[in-house]
Amino acid sequence: MADVEKYFDLVNQDQQAFIETLREVVAIPSVSGDAARRPDVVRMGEWLQARWEALGATCKRVDPGKQNLHGEILDLPPVILGQYGNDPNKKTVLVYGHYDVQPALIEDGWETDPFVLVEKEDGRLVGRGSTDDKGPVLGWLLCAETHKKAGIEMPVNLKFCFEGMEESGSEGLDEIIVEEADKWFKGTDVVCISDNYWLGKNKPCLTHGLRGVSYFHLQVEGPGADLHSGVFGGTVHEPMTDLVHLLSKLVDVNGKIQVPGIYDQVMPITDEEEETYNNLEFSHTALASDLKNDVLIHAEERDTLKHRWRFPTLSIHGVEGAFYASGDKTVIPAKVRGKFSLRTVPNMEPAKVAELVTKYLNDEFAKLGSKNKMQVIETHGGRWWYSSPKHPNFVAGAKATEKVYGVKPDLTREGGSIPVTLTFEENLNVNVLLLPMGASDDGAHSINEKIDKRNYIEGIKLLGAYLHEVANTDLSA
Numbered sequence: 106m107a108d109v110e111k112y113f114d115l116v117n118q119d120q121q122a123f124i125e126t127l128r129e130v131v132a133i134p135s136v137s138g139d140a141a142r143r144p145d146v147v148r149m150g151e152w153l154q155a156r157w158e159a160l161g162a163t164c165k166r167v168d169p170g171k172q173n174l175h176g177e178i179l180d181l182p183p184v185i186l187g188q189y190g191n192d193p194n195k196k197t198v199l200v201y202g203h204y205d206v207q208p209a210l211i212e213d214g215w216e217t218d219p220f221v222l223v224e225k226e227d228g229r230l231v232g233r234g235s236t237d238d239k240g241p242v243l244g245w246l247l248c249a250e251t252h253k254k255a256g257i258e259m260p261v262n263l264k265f266c267f268e269g270m271e272e273s274g275s276e277g278l279d280e281i282i283v284e285e286a287d288k289w290f291k292g293t294d295v296v297c298i299s300d301n302y303w304l305g306k307n308k309p310c311l312t313h314g315l316r317g318v319s320y321f322h323l324q325v326e327g328p329g330a331d332l333h334s335g336v337f338g339g340t341v342h343e344p345m346t347d348l349v350h351l352l353s354k355l356v357d358v359n360g361k362i363q364v365p366g367i368y369d370q371v372m373p374i375t376d377e378e379e380e381t382y383n384n385l386e387f388s389h390t391a392l393a394s395d396l397k398n399d400v401l402i403h404a405e406e407r408d409t410l411k412h413r414w415r416f417p418t419l420s421i422h423g424v425e426g427a428f429y430a431s432g433d434k435t436v437i438p439a440k441v442r443g444k445f446s447l448r449t450v451p452n453m454e455p456a457k458v459a460e461l462v463t464k465y466l467n468d469e470f471a472k473l474g475s476k477n478k479m480q481v482i483e484t485h486g487g488r489w490w491y492s493s494p495k496h497p498n499f500v501a502g503a504k505a506t507e508k509v510y511g512v513k514p515d516l517t518r519e520g521g522s523i524p525v526t527l528t529f530e531e532n533l534n535v536n537v538l539l540l541p542m543g544a545s546d547d548g549a550h551s552i553n554e555k556i557d558k559r560n561y562i563e564g565i566k567l568l569g570a571y572l573h574e575v576a577n578t579d580l581s582a
């Protein structure tokens with residue numbers, strides 16, 4: 106029996122143990138955006154390092170420094186670099202993933218505790234981080250552990266880079282990649298990242314593009330303290346009123362960004378690109394059903410995909426400092442911060458985006474004649490990534506997918522952002538493949554996040570099959 110078949114067999118046998126490992130890591134609430142959870146983020150990084158070291162990997166913990174989170178100075182969680190195998194006759198694959206997760210509170214609407222993995226009868230494994238990105242990060246580890254257990258030689262040398270700040274702008278990571286490009290990462294032949302999703306629920310895909318993200322805080326401050334609206338309403342400039350007005354100017358209800366000049370940098374669509382939207386397994390009916398309500402803006406599937414993949418979008422996320430609890434508090438908040446972000450596409454530049462957004466908001470604020478103070482702060486700006494899917498690294502990914510799922514994968518781009526993808530590509534001068542494990546309805550960042558047992562188990566096979574394919578692929582072609 107071929108090595109990869111033996112590997113698949115053992116994966117099948119160990120399914121329940123793999124689910125238990127996922128349960129163990131979901132229970133570590135490694136929320137990078139919450140200062141109180143920072144020790145848990147660190148604990149999660151240490152868990153990974155310990156498990157890889159127990160397997161025999163050489164690891165290096167890099168502490169990226171400090172972070173100022175709303176005035177609180179925090180240690181950034183460690184970046185765990187690793188090397189598993191160092192055979193000069195084998196190819197070297199670098200894998201990246203993140204062990205931090207988005208915030209999750211039961212009051213957000215979760216059916217069960219987000220940090221307790223629940224195995225549902227329909228095969229869903231529900232828990233924060235199950236699909237984004239703990240399932241895939243475990244996939245690489247379980248793949249290597251299973252090879253060892255089965256006595257199968259790893260087909261490639263594996264290098265890894267796992268960070269704990271991806272959900273909060275990957276602070277500190279770019280500098281580490283630049284610094285380690287000729288050191289720890291030296292000898293890397295190709296990079297593979299498993300941190301995105303299929304286009305639908307049934308057909309796997311390979312991904313060759315990501316949008317960038319430019320995140321802004323729009324702060325309006327007025328009186329020195331919150332005020333009684335009965336006493337002061339109508340007599341002072343209210344920060345919340347100014348803010349709501351400004352936020353309403355950013356994007357229209359059909360998603361068109363109102364910031365002048367923002368579309369000028371967007372690459373026009375070519376005939377060749379237009380063709381890539383043909384024959385993809387993607388349907389509005391399925392999407393509307395996943396969304397629980399049909400709230401789709403566009404009539405055609407290809408337009409939905411274009412607005413997810415290749416046009417910029419602007420989303421308003423929340424307001425810090427505003428009254429939000431239940432009850433009827435009659436307050437005038439003294440200082441509020443609106444949060445919004447733009448997803449950026451070829452050929453938008455984060456600096457130009459920040460310049461246009463800031464100028465526009467300053468102009469709009471000036472029109473209000475308000476005596477409040479307004480400030481636009483760009484909190485992070487990550488760049489988009491676009492790559493040709495013709496590279497042999499993608500051929501290896503496609504062959505592995507066919508071996509595991511029996512179908513040719515779709516080629517997709519992704520609306521989300523993993524800014525370090527471009528940093529790896531530029532600094533290591535190698536091809537990067539995005540090889541997703543989860544499905545479109547996994548609910549990453551949302552309530553009741555899940556990964557299907559099928560995707561988790563077949564995904565562990567997929568990552569292993571990919572490494573075997575890379576070993577047999579001429580990467581220079």
Ligand SMILES: NCC(=O)N[C@@H](Cc1c[nH]cn1)C(=O)O
Nearest residue numbers: 237271272273274300318521522
């Ligand atoms: N799975 C990738 C992902 O979810 N990336 C985040 C990255 C991000 C940027 N700022 C905050 N988070 C995304 O939202 O796309």
Ligand SMILES: [Zn+2]
Nearest residue numbers: 203237238300
């Ligand atoms: Zn992710």
Ligand SMILES: [Zn+2]
Nearest residue numbers: 237272549550
């Ligand atoms: Zn995420």
